[in-house]
Amino acid sequence: xxxxxxxxxxxxxxxxxxxxxxxxxxxxxxxxxxxxxxxxxxxxxxxxxxxxxxxxxxxxxxxxxxxxxxxxxxxxxxxxxxxxxxxxxxxxxxxxxxxxxxxxxxxxxxxxxxxxxxxxxxxx
Amino acid sequence: xxxxxxxxxxxxxxxxxxxxxxxxxxxxxxxxxxxxxxxxxxxxxxxxxxxxxxxxxxxxxxxxxxxxxxxxxxxxxxxxxxxxxxxxxxxxxxxxxxxxxxxxxxxxxxxxxxxxxxxxxxxxxxxxxxxxxxxxxxxxxxxxxxxxxxxxxxxxxxxxxxxxxxxxxxxxxxxxxxxxxxxxxxxxxxxxxxxxxxxxxxxxxxxxxxxxxxxxxxxxxxxxxxxxxxxxxxxxxxxxxxxxxxxxxxxxxxxxxxxxxxxxxxxxxxxxxxxxxxxxxxxxxxxxxxxxxxxxxxxxxxxxxxxxxxxxxxxxxxxxxxxxxxxxxxxxxxxxxxxxxxxxxxxxxxxxxxxxxxxxxxxxxxxxxxxxxxxxxxxxxxxxxxxxxxxxxxxxxxxxxxxxxxxxxxxxxxxxxxxxxxxxxxxxxxx
Numbered sequence: 001x002x003x004x005x006x007x008x009x010x011x012x013x014x015x016x017x018x019x020x021x022x023x024x025x026x027x028x029x030x031x032x033x034x035x036x037x038x039x040x041x042x043x044x045x046x047x048x049x050x051x052x053x054x055x056x057x058x059x060x061x062x063x064x065x066x067x068x069x070x071x072x073x074x075x076x077x078x079x080x081x082x083x084x085x086x087x088x089x090x091x092x093x094x095x096x097x098x099x100x101x102x103x104x105x106x107x108x109x110x111x112x113x114x115x116x117x118x119x120x121x122x123x124x
Numbered sequence: 125x126x127x128x129x130x131x132x133x134x135x136x137x138x139x140x141x142x143x144x145x146x147x148x149x150x151x152x153x154x155x156x157x158x159x160x161x162x163x164x165x166x167x168x169x170x171x172x173x174x175x176x177x178x179x180x181x182x183x184x185x186x187x188x189x190x191x192x193x194x195x196x197x198x199x200x201x202x203x204x205x206x207x208x209x210x211x212x213x214x215x216x217x218x219x220x221x222x223x224x225x226x227x228x229x230x231x232x233x234x235x236x237x238x239x240x241x242x243x244x245x246x247x248x249x250x251x252x253x254x255x256x257x258x259x260x261x262x263x264x265x266x267x268x269x270x271x272x273x274x275x276x277x278x279x280x281x282x283x284x285x286x287x288x289x290x291x292x293x294x295x296x297x298x299x300x301x302x303x304x305x306x307x308x309x310x311x312x313x314x315x316x317x318x319x320x321x322x323x324x325x326x327x328x329x330x331x332x333x334x335x336x337x338x339x340x341x342x343x344x345x346x347x348x349x350x351x352x353x354x355x356x357x358x359x360x361x362x363x364x365x366x367x368x369x370x371x372x373x374x375x376x377x378x379x380x381x382x383x384x385x386x387x388x389x390x391x392x393x394x395x396x397x398x399x400x401x402x403x404x405x406x407x408x409x410x411x412x413x414x415x416x417x418x419x420x421x422x423x424x425x426x427x428x429x430x431x432x433x434x435x436x437x438x439x440x441x442x443x444x445x446x447x448x449x450x451x452x453x454x455x456x457x458x459x460x461x462x463x464x465x466x467x468x469x470x471x472x473x474x475x476x477x478x479x480x481x482x483x484x485x486x487x488x489x490x491x492x493x494x495x496x497x498x499x500x501x502x503x504x505x506x507x508x509x510x511x512x513x514x515x516x517x518x519x520x521x522x523x524x525x526x527x528x529x530x531x532x533x534x535x536x537x538x539x540x541x542x543x544x545x546x547x548x549x550x551x552x553x554x555x
Contacts, residue, residue, distance in 0.1 A: 024333055024334075055539075056330070056332035056333065056412075056414070056482075057332050057333045057410060059332070059455075060332050060405055060410045060411075060412050060458065061410065063405075063458045063459070064405060064406075064407075064410070064458075067459075084494075090452050091433070091434075091435065091436065091452045092414070092433040092452065092453075092454065092455055093433070093452045093453055093454045094454075096454065096459075097454070097458075097459055
């Protein structure tokens with residue numbers, strides 16, 4: 001993995017983003033690395049606390065990744081986005097189609113709740 | 125190989141010539157440096173074996189003259205020297221000799237030194253061939269680059285022609301705008317048009333990515349969102365027809381077939397929803413867009429807009445407040461069944477509505493801090509005494525100041541900057 005550091009965690013896969021920017025140039029490769037970890041039976045957390053800039057093309061790639069996870073019934077949560085980036089997520093309503101959490105613990109807890117309860121996305 | 129033997133002693137020339145001919149070379153002779161110089165100038169000679177001490181022009185002087193001349197082909201020069209002439213050898217190499225051989229000449233040694241020389245000449249020839257090939261490729265690339273540049277110029281001109289030409293709509297409101305593309309072709313596009321005697325539609329779209337694909341998509345959207353020419357002012361999303369092949373040909377983007385023929389342009393939510401259904405990203409097409417589409421009743425000041433993944437529109441109130449409109453919304457083309465919301469607003473005469481792309485709020489200072497929404501709102505507020513055109517100019521100037529390093533020129537833009545503003549006139553009866 002070039003863009004992510006894989007952390008040991010018995011609650012699921014934890015990937016920590018190692019770059020500060022995701023753009024049209026880097027996002028396809030960065031998300032392809034995540035795609036390879038896509039597994040229906042194992043929750044995945046993408047820890048993006050390092051990120052300080054994401055361009056429109058990278059957002060498109062992220063949403064496409066989310067759609068592919070949903071198709072495969074695999075779960076992932078993005079954690080640690082900075083307040084300005086969470087502002088962007090809210091402006092684009094991406095929180096309607098993907099899950100976000102302030103931190104890694106919250107992210108794993110969210111997936112534990114979701115798998116025991118109803119799907120939070122109602123078919124989006 | 126053609127070898128020139130240069131020696132003032134005839135027996136020496138003969139001896140060398142016989143040896144060289146035996147090894148398969150073509151041999152020419154010269155009795156001194158001057159004669160050798162004449163032959164070298166007029167015949168394609170690859171190698172010269174040259175005595176040091178000669179009348180008229182010495183071997184060393186010939187070296188100097190040959191290297192200074194800069195022939196288009198290389199002449200490999202072997203100097204014949206006496207024994208113990210180490211200092212002379214340094215001088216000879218310095219003058220441009222390639223090799224030397226001591227007299228009396230040992231045949232075996234001469235043969236291997238000639239072979240070494242041949243290898244150098246072969247390399248030189250191969251390099252020359254490669255260089256010629258590179259020059260040809262370079263010329264072809266330059267021609268191709270010029271061709272691409274002409275195409276880009278033409279495409280940019282098409283794009284510019286799609287921007288509003290005049291702010292005259294025949295409706296009681298003023299419009300002003302600004303556009304600064306990051307590259308020659310822009311991904312941002314905006315427009316406005318009169319829907320009927322009262323209503324104006326305006327929109328600003330930011331297509332994801334940059335360059336040709338984004339620009340083509342933006343042009344396509346402009347076509348879709350233009351009022352139909354044959355409906356006497358009643359605007360509608362144009363249906364795919366044979367006379368509008370751009371609508372029916374799938375050019376890598378999704379087709380616009382999902383847009384209903386009778387869909388009017390008067391309902392912002394319907395427009396955005398239809399566009400979203402018509403364009404969806406997939407593995408091979410990652411283009412989507414963010415937009416704000418608004419309709420204003422210029423007689424009542426009532427307005428409605430739909431915000432799709434786009435920065436919050438700003439509403440400047442005449443008394444000096446600035447409000448943000450909308451609560452966010454999904455971009456167009458990312459989620460197939462996205463729901464969009466209408467945001468209603470009320471304009472009073474003198475109020476100003478500002479649509480802008482994220483190139484404005486994400487315009488970075490040299491220290492990477494963004495211009496931001498609050499600074500934009502403040503700049504809009506500070507322009508309260510200015511006309512709408514001047515207000516847009518002032519925002520542009522503020523962005524330029526923000527981008528510029530303390531001492532130096534502004535870097536190229538990272539993203540397109542576009543703005544479209546509307547201000548309601550005072551009603552005629554109240555004047």
